[in-house]
Amino acid sequence: AQSVAQPEDQVNVAEGNPLTVKCTYSVSGNPYLFWYVQYPNRGLQFLLKYITGDNLVKGSYGFEAEFNKSQTSFHLKKPSALVSDSALYFCAVRDRRNTGFQKLVFGTGTRLLVSP
Amino acid sequence: SAVISQKPSRDICQRGTSLTIQCQVDSQVTMMFWYRQQPGQSLTLIATANQGSEATYESGFVIDKFPISRPNLTFSTLTVSNMSPEDSSIYLCSVDAGSSGANVLTFGAGSRLTVL
Numbered sequence: 003a004q005s006v007a008q009p010e011d012q013v014n015v016a017e018g019n020p021l022t023v024k025c026t027y028s029v030s031g032n033p034y035l036f037w038y039v040q041y042p043n044r045g046l047q048f049l050l051k052y053i054t055g056d057n058l059v060k061g062s063y064g065f066e067a068e069f070n071k072s073q074t075s076f077h078l079k080k081p082s083a084l085v086s087d088s089a090l091y092f093c094a095v096r097d098r099r100n101t102g103f104q105k106l107v108f109g110t111g112t113r114l115l116v117s118p
Numbered sequence: 119s120a121v122i123s124q125k126p127s128r129d130i131c132q133r134g135t136s137l138t139i140q141c142q143v144d145s146q147v148t149m150m151f152w153y154r155q156q157p158g159q160s161l162t163l164i165a166t167a168n169q170g171s172e173a174t175y176e177s178g179f180v181i182d183k184f185p186i187s188r189p190n191l192t193f194s195t196l197t198v199s200n201m202s203p204e205d206s207s208i209y210l211c212s213v214d215a216g217s218s219g220a221n222v223l224t225f226g227a228g229s230r231l232t233v234l
Contacts, residue, residue: 006160011158034221036221036222038223038225043127043227043228044227044228045122045124045210045212045225045226045227045228046161046210046212046223046225047225048215048222048223048224051221051222053221092160092161096221106163106221106223107160108160108161108162109160110158110159110160111160
């Protein structure tokens with residue numbers, strides 16, 4: 003079975019400081035990994051994904067994430083946070099052996115609050 | 119990527135009533151997905167709506183409670199029937215982002231339902 007854990011309900015960071023939003027996963031095979039962001043009163047927006055290749059993935063709005071197979075993690079990072087980054091962030095995973103979006107599993111979300 | 123319009127954006131409903139949520143996509147898509155986002159919980163796939171065939175429901179969701187229509191390749195509806203307070207959630211429509219890359223979903227802004 004696939005699962006995703008986002009251990010922090012909320013992350014607080016001051017503007018200009020680096021931010022990390024944690025995600026660990028569990029799949030039987032190799033994973034496809036995703037980060038989505040949800041701004042207030044809006045749907046989820048795709049940020050970045052890891053499919054294969056370079057473990058460091060760069061995405062939208064200056065975000066990046068590092069795939070760490072040994073630690074089964076895919077933490078989201080940004081070198082310098084902006085107040086506008088404040089939103090709800092979701093990590094998602096799918097086993098590569100499973101075809102179709104039906105097998106995409108989301109975490110419970112982490113709320114990021116960036117203070118001025 | 120596709121642009122999705124959902125309505126209503128929010129509604130307050132009485133126990134025992136039903137509400138239909140509409141999802142319009144600006145391009146033709148084969149599959150449309152309906153998700154539920156309960157407060158403090160992850161996104162859960164309700165069903166996959168295919169044009170020309172019955173929707174495929176995930177475990178824990180049944181057609182009598184969540185009937186879905188898919189009359190053409192750009193439109194779908196989800197009805198939440200005989201609502202109870204436990205149905206208070208955000209309901210999200212999504213599609214394969216297509217040109218944005220495989221395995222990526224595009225989401226509508228969601229319909230926030232509150233059942234009294």
